[in-house]
Amino acid sequence: MASDQQDPDALRVYFSEELRRTRQRAKLSQSQLANALGCTPQWICQLEKTDKTVSEQTALDLDTYFKTDGWDQDDGHFHRIHTAIRRAGRHRVLRPSFDNYRLQEAQAIGIRCVAAQLVPGLLQVEGYARGIMDENEPAETLDARVAVRMERQGIFLRETPPETMFVLDESALRRPVGGSKVMVEQIDHLVEMTRRPNIQVLIMPFERITPLALGGGFILLSFVRDSDLMYTEAGHISQLIGDKDVLFKAGVHFNLVMGEALSQAESIEFMLRVREGYL
The missing domain is CATH 3.30.870 (Endonuclease; Chain A)
Incomplete structure (x- = not known):
């Protein structure tokens, strides 16, 4: 991802791919993950297809559920990607x-x-x-x-x-x-x-x-x-x-x-x- 670290679109795709990979590694269906997070399966599907904007709270919820590295300090894997998306977006819009x-x-x-x-x-x-x-x-x-x-x-x-x-x-x-x-x-x-x-x-x-x-x-x-x-x-x-x-x-x-x-x-x-x- 180094070459794409300033491209917010590429980072959003990366977030979606990481969500799908993490969910499948945990052997969860979209419905099971949605039930755990209190959202709809359609929402998870849209996130994995890059059809939804990633909110900071969504990133934090995913880190908490999957216990990613740094989740307990609001610095988990998904939150770090979300932060990179925001930074890249800021860089592009100027x-x-x-x-x-x-x-x-x-x-x-x-x-x-x-x-x-x-x-x-x-x-x-x-x-x-x-x-x-x-x-x-x-x-x-x-x-x-x-x-x-x-x-x-x-x-x-x-x-x-x-x-x-x-x-x-x-x-x-x-x-x-x-x-x-x-x-x-x-x-x-x-x-x-x-x-x-x-x-x-x-x-x-x-x-x-x-x-x-x-x-x-x-x-x-x-x-x-x-x-x-x-x-x-x-x-x-x-x-x-x-x-x-x-x-x-x-x-x-x-x-x-x-x-x-x-x-x-x-x-x-x-x-x-x-x-x-x-x-």
Whole structure:
């Protein structure tokens, strides 16, 4: 399995094969195993045919029943495969440039972001993060994407968190990602984050129809010693840019966008008004 250790599909097949092999070695039918686990024979059949997404609890239950090595420490054979599936899924769902960006972001002392359509990942609550993802993706892939978003937010818990400035287009607040309940939670989170001394969240209202307001989103990272970097993405294409001319123009653009946006106090008041519409 070494060559397939980064392929979640191959790992799911491996899980199914190991389940079938272990069950047959124990001389159990699918019905007998299902009865022991409190599920249906059809469920076991689907697991062995790779037709079902493997949950962590299923992996733990199988380890407990078969007493696989490490089962009593939640580190049995099936749980280890499940963990590998999740890790491989996370590796696959990250765009190459984004994976590099994430590493750079963790080292940044300053982050400036223009968000044209959605709440930026660093400010998303879990429900919002799930709401913008494709529900047809395997559960472990979705979990991996959400986990990456939540892990990135750990930079705000550093002893010296980065100075961050976000400019959000009004559409990011008006688009009901995840439904009204999620949007109330998301706006509450934005307001709470805005009140931190190292975070600014400014809103660009629809009424300000200028070339600056209609431009696309981007992120600028600043570091202690290294040169700034710029991250942009469109669809499934992402770029991490270090060109000094591009970065200079992006920095000027960001400053101008901030000048067009509402003030901090106005932005908080605006977000709270939008929140009322979701109640």
